Amino acid sequence: MTIDSETGKNFDHLEVFDQQQEHVLAELATRRSECPLQHTDAHGGFWALFDYSTISEVARDTEHFSSIGGVVIPPHGFPMELPPIEADPPEHGQFRGPMLRHFSPAAVEKLAGPMREMVVELIGRFETKGVADLAKELNIPFPGMTIGLIMGVSPDEIEKLKGWTYKLMLDLSDLEAIGEALAFFDDLYTRRVAEPADDFPSTVLELVINDEPVTHEQFLAIMAMVTFAGLETTANSASHIFDVLDQQPELRKLLADQPDRIPNAIEELLRYISPLPASSRTTKCPVDLGDTQLGAGERILMNWMAANHDPVEFESPGTIDIDRFPNRHYVFGAGPHRCLGLHLARVQLRIMVKEVLARLPDYEIERTGIERYIGVTRGIAALPITFTPS
Numbered sequence: 001m002t003i004d005s006e007t008g009k010n011f012d013h014l015e016v017f018d019q020q021q022e023h024v025l026a027e028l029a030t031r032r033s034e035c036p037l038q039h040t041d042a043h044g045g046f047w048a049l050f051d052y053s054t055i056s057e058v059a060r061d062t063e064h065f066s067s068i069g070g071v072v073i074p075p076h077g078f079p080m081e082l083p084p085i086e087a088d089p090p091e092h093g094q095f096r097g098p099m100l101r102h103f104s105p106a107a108v109e110k111l112a113g114p115m116r117e118m119v120v121e122l123i124g125r126f127e128t129k130g131v132a133d134l135a136k137e138l139n140i141p142f143p144g145m146t147i148g149l150i151m152g153v154s155p156d157e158i159e160k161l162k163g164w165t166y167k168l169m170l171d172l173s174d175l176e177a178i179g180e181a182l183a184f185f186d187d188l189y190t191r192r193v194a195e196p197a198d199d200f201p202s203t204v205l206e207l208v209i210n211d212e213p214v215t216h217e218q219f220l221a222i223m224a225m226v227t228f229a230g231l232e233t234t235a236n237s238a239s240h241i242f243d244v245l246d247q248q249p250e251l252r253k254l255l256a257d258q259p260d261r262i263p264n265a266i267e268e269l270l271r272y273i274s275p276l277p278a279s280s281r282t283t284k285c286p287v288d289l290g291d292t293q294l295g296a297g298e299r300i301l302m303n304w305m306a307a308n309h310d311p312v313e314f315e316s317p318g319t320i321d322i323d324r325f326p327n328r329h330y331v332f333g334a335g336p337h338r339c340l341g342l343h344l345a346r347v348q349l350r351i352m353v354k355e356v357l358a359r360l361p362d363y364e365i366e367r368t369g370i371e372r373y374i375g376v377t378r379g380i381a382a383l384p385i386t387f388t389p390s
């Protein structure tokens with residue numbers, strides 16, 4: 001593997017991911033074919049990876065590549081370490097292991113009924129109007145409400161979560177919203193210490209890290225991490241999916257007529273879109289990556305989106321093929337940090353797609369009104385639609 005520093009110097013993932021899908025894909029493909037490991041001076045300097053196989057290697061190698069210090073470039077600025085994502089083994093497993101049962105397929109299935117009611121209720125608020133902003137009125141509020149279910153709070157409290165979850169969705173460094181979030185988690189801490197329940201916060205309170213009970217600060221940090229991880233990811237995935245379906249009427253009709261094909265279609269649409277396009281690691285010690293030796297403390301950016309469009313792994317990667325098999329995409333990452341909430345996200349998206357196609361079958365996006373932004377994900381803040389009112 002060689003280094004093309006000429007090209008690498010210019011690579012700034014935030015600028016690239018901010019473009020239209022075709023431009024992003026073209027740029028990632030060019031860089032992959034020029035040199036799959038490139039150094040750039042952007043954001044204080046880092047190494048960018050573009051091929052499936054090396055990204056796979058780095059994501060799985062926690063001996064040489066660390067998540068401590070953060071997995072996003074530039075750093076998020078949140079005032080504490082955020083486990084489980086910002087933890088390495090053995091602590092990572094101590095954080096993550098006990099949490100798994102709340103995010104298993106069976107646990108998520110139990111939430112499917114309440115989640116469907118939430119989606120139907122949100123659509124019900126605008127389905128007689130003929131116009132709506134699908135991002136603001138469905139895709140953004142719904143993941144915030146789902147977090148309420150995970151936290152085991154009452155429907156009234158879920159309604160209150162919408163304020164700060166909405167603000168954080170658009171800007172993870174919004175200090176006022178972070179303050180409101182921490183106040184909510186702090187209140188949850190007090191209540192669950194006094195009266196434990198069979199829910200996620202109570203499981204977190206029982207964590208033992210390096211033989212010590214979880215601290216108050218760790219509790220807040222875990223709640224924040226899991227909450228933030230479940231907001232803009234799902235919301236923006238949904239907005240992009242509805243955007244693509246608007247542009248692919250045949251696929252949309254197929255899924256409306258055959259809803260049993262929605263789960264596979266979502267996997268493929270997620271691969272194509274790659275809503276969370278990159279994550280980073282830091283080298284713990286000098287390490288060889290292909291022919292390149294990296295020193296300790298170097299930051300590496302794993303471009304999941306580039307991996308998901310690597311033709312060595314995916315035939316005709318730019319084509320949406322809902323029957324693609326196998327479809328070993330890295331939409332949810334890879335290795336020990338693979339998304340804790342992936343079953344939840346899949347069920348959320350299946351419910352949203354099914355209900356929108358059933359209740360707003362002829363929705364059309366007003367393309368000039370789409371507002372895009374770049375956060376941890378490729379974001380959509382506004383997605384205005386028109387449709388025949390029911």
Ligand code: HEM
Pocket residue numbers: 071084085086096225226227229230231233234237275276279280304330331332333334336337338339340341342344345
């Ligand atoms: C379509 C929606 C989602 C996408 C695309 C997504 C994507 C990802 C990716 C790529 C990672 C790995 C990051 C890395 O290795 O640095 C990750 C980790 C994680 N995700 Fe998700 N995610 C989604 C939804 C959710 C939801 C709904 C939750 C929970 C409510 C969640 C919770 C987490 C957590 C806790 C981690 C860290 C896991 C660990 O470090 O062990 N995610 N996600």
